[in-house]
Amino acid sequence: MKSYPKIIDRIVEIIRESKTICIVGHVRPDGDCVGSQLGLALALRNEGKKVTCWNEDSIPQKYKFLDPQGFFQKPKPGKKFDCVIATDCASFARLGKAGKHTLNRKILINIDHHESNPRYGDVNWISMREPSCGELIFRLLKVARWPITKPIADLLFTAISTDTGSFQYPTTRPGTFHTGAELVTRGADLAKICDEVYQSYPLSRARLLKHVYSKFRLTANDRIAWFWLKKKDLARTGSESNDTEGLIDHIRAIEPVVVACVFEEIEPELTRISLRSKNPNVNVNEIAAQFGGGGHPAAAGARISGKPLSVQRKVIAAVKRALNMAK
Numbered sequence: 618m619k620s621y622p623k624i625i626d627r628i629v630e631i632i633r634e635s636k637t638i639c640i641v642g643h644v645r646p647d648g649d650c651v652g653s654q655l656g657l658a659l660a661l662r663n664e665g666k667k668v669t670c671w672n673e674d675s676i677p678q679k680y681k682f683l684d685p686q687g688f689f690q691k692p693k694p695g696k697k698f699d700c701v702i703a704t705d706c707a708s709f710a711r712l713g714k715a716g717k718h719t720l721n722r723k724i725l726i727n728i729d730h731h732e733s734n735p736r737y738g739d740v741n742w743i744s745m746r747e748p749s750c751g752e753l754i755f756r757l758l759k760v761a762r763w764p765i766t767k768p769i770a771d772l773l774f775t776a777i778s779t780d781t782g783s784f785q786y787p788t789t790r791p792g793t794f795h796t797g798a799e800l801v802t803r804g805a806d807l808a809k810i811c812d813e814v815y816q817s818y819p820l821s822r823a824r825l826l827k828h829v830y831s832k833f834r835l836t837a838n839d840r841i842a843w844f845w846l847k848k849k850d851l852a853r854t855g856s857e858s859n860d861t862e863g864l865i866d867h868i869r870a871i872e873p874v875v876v877a878c879v880f881e882e883i884e885p886e887l888t889r890i891s892l893r894s895k896n897p898n899v900n901v902n903e904i905a906a907q908f909g910g911g912g913h914p915a916a917a918g919a920r921i922s923g924k925p926l927s928v929q930r931k932v933i934a935a936v937k938r939a940l941n942m943a944k
């Protein structure tokens with residue numbers, strides 16, 4: 618195997634010395650989070666470890682096929698662990714209750730690929746070059762020589778595929794294709810994964826899409842596209858918050874659009890924003906950081922307190938400034 622970061626040896630050493638391990642991920646888990654958490658959890662269970670897999674939120678419907686045995690659980694207070702491993706989580710706050718309920722631990726390992734990660738763990742492996750956390754978990758298993766079984770291959774392939782836009786985003790590297798190919802060789806069911814993740818969704822999702830296409834707005838000479846998702850919109854369409862994943866891509870794909878933004882109501886005066894950029898000179902991670910958030914240069918987000926219209930004005934103004942500076 619090619620050379621690898623020596624921090625992996627330290628992580629493997631800690632894991633081998635630990636008996637009880639909890640693997641946690643960020644709230645509102647996406648495919649990379651689910652695949653990374655469960656992929657690592659299965660690998661460590663196969664090594665005889667007592668492993669718990671916690672997330673504040675449930676698995677989105679389209680990823681439930683990845684967890685037939687129900688390993689993914691909601692956090693419970695009062696537990697003690699030798700080791701806690703955070704995967705695909707850009708900040709400790711994004712762990713939500715999973716972070717709060719794992720404070721009784723000996724050590725926290727932070728494995729992530731977000732540029733904004735402040736290295737909140739006791740041991741940190743942050744690799745911004747990797748387009749997904751799933752690829753980091755793959756490298757960890759390879760270095761440790763832990764078997765990559767068919768279920769693990771399914772999980773890691775899903776993680777990598779979803780966070781690279783099915784290998785279409787510019788962050789995708791040659792090595793990403795090699796990793797995907799090896800996972801298929803090891804049993805990843807490409808047809809099933811593609812059907813479940815990309816080619817099947819509930820009727821509520823179709824209703825949400827109708828809302829998006831009828832309500833999105835354009836500004837700054839059509840270079841900015843945005844829409845709101847209020848709680849009443851989710852209720853009217855029979856949707857849950859998890860069903861909103863990927864909606865932003867539908868307005869991002871509009872030809873003149875450079876930056877897409879979704880404003881999602883969490884509470885009457887708390888808004889979640891999601892940002893996507895198609896221009897490498899417009900770094901939405903820097904925009905999100907202005908509001909206490911973060912992520913990647915092409916995909917980032919934040920939670921902002923304040924009246925909805927005020928939040929909207931501030932964010933759109935920040936995006937416009939970034940577009941003007943990129944000219």
